[in-house]
Amino acid sequence: MVSPNRKVAIVGIGGVFPNCKDLSDFKQRLFAGESFIREWDETLLYGSSFRSKVSGFIDPKDISIETAYCSVVEGYAREYIDTLNRIPAGNMATSDMSAIGSMLGALGAIEMAGWTESEIQSEQTGVVIGTNNGGHALERPAWKGIFEKQQKTRLMGAHSAIRVMVYREAANVSGLIKNKGVCESIGSACATGLGNIGYAYRLIKFGLQDRAIAGGSEGNSIETFAGLDAMGVLSRGFNPEESSRPFDKDRKGLVCSFGSGVVALEEYEMAKARGANILAVIDSYFNNVDGDGDLFFPSFSGQKRLWKGMLDQHPVRPDVVKVHGTSTRAGDPVELFSVVDVLGDQGYHISAPKSQFGHTLGAAGAIELITAVMMLQEQKVLPCLNANNFNTELEPLQRTAEWDGPNYPINHYKHLISNKIVEKEINQIVCLNYGFGGANSAMSISKPS
């Protein structure tokens, strides 16, 4: 039934997180203030090709996944094996590591949600999960065999097209849980994770589905890493745990990371009626695009319109703003100034979880929404790790003639940004994520009443 009055609850969370065994390991170490960023051995294989060497990558062994390599196509993962038998072999056969992370996340979120089999397999249950990269980890060695060694295409195996297709995460999760509602994927670069959850929220909000498994995922990809390294936006020159440093004046760029984040969403009254443990309520979701023709540089006016769009839907007064906070020279000031321009400079804290695990790209919005749910549960603000010193001078964009934002340097707002965990009452959190191409997304969540 279409009803704009429907509300949407988050009833389950799950995923695969850099350098972590599982969700509880992730949560425990997040709130211990740890960094999950390590030197990535794959970058070291290519000598001086890569300037950045650090990442929050997924080691399959950490999540009890073994890789069976093809004996004739060098480096080609013929199949992955779940040593804990959480996922049937037939589903593993059609998956890459990103789809596997999504399936593990979905299983965890569904278990937490407590949905029955008939609820899961209903026409009213949808799956909406997206990614940012194209399955390069499988394609590269397979293509090398074909194009350089003239090997038969069939050596890629019969499942290769499915294992790398753009909505492989959604398709494999759907194949695993056998839902009968929608199954699709939205891509908006680093806004993908929140974008897919936002779309799923709308499906429920407007009565098209009652439940949804939604999120974002990013499988390890040295090719994606290379593209960002080529742009010069990756952090370098610090110890791994100090490499991601949003808002710090010495920040050198983002840390390219990987992972999967999945949430279980349900229409609020249905969840309440069955006695579900409601983790959070989604107040609103809004997204837009910069509209200035610049696919790279963030837009202050685009982000201000994002806030206006969200506030027009639903007034918010967040206790925490979970920022995109990439640790890039360009991104952090624009984002901070758009936040303070709307909210002022008192009454809330800024949290930048990328400081702990890096930028998980297509998974970022989903994993970081999960961290926001955890902040509501723990009543603690996750830190902006390594934000130790702030620029006391105006940023270059503040010196331009067309600048119409705050005229204080970042240092003026240092009281909003803590490099340590802050304990406080948290009732509402706004989550922000942006993507190359100018995509902007915002979601407000609240503690259930």
Next chain:
Amino acid sequence: MERQEIFDGLLEIFRSVRQIDPEKLKNATEETDLVADLNVPSTERINIVIKAEQVFDVQFDDDDVDDLGSKMKDLINLIIETKKIV
């Protein structure tokens, strides 16, 4: 190479396919049908062909793979025929 030797080698391959129930292989014969008897997904057949090429050191013609039947004996015959040509 004897037919029995090829049959045994194929059984070994089938045991390594995680989607085949090992119980169903206990009474396998040359007449055993991959689809009807072993419930091998159609897409998995090409992966078995790849493994057979590696184990028996042959490379099948693409058209022969297209025309391959679904019984064990069809695969055994193809291996023997291909080895003869080589």
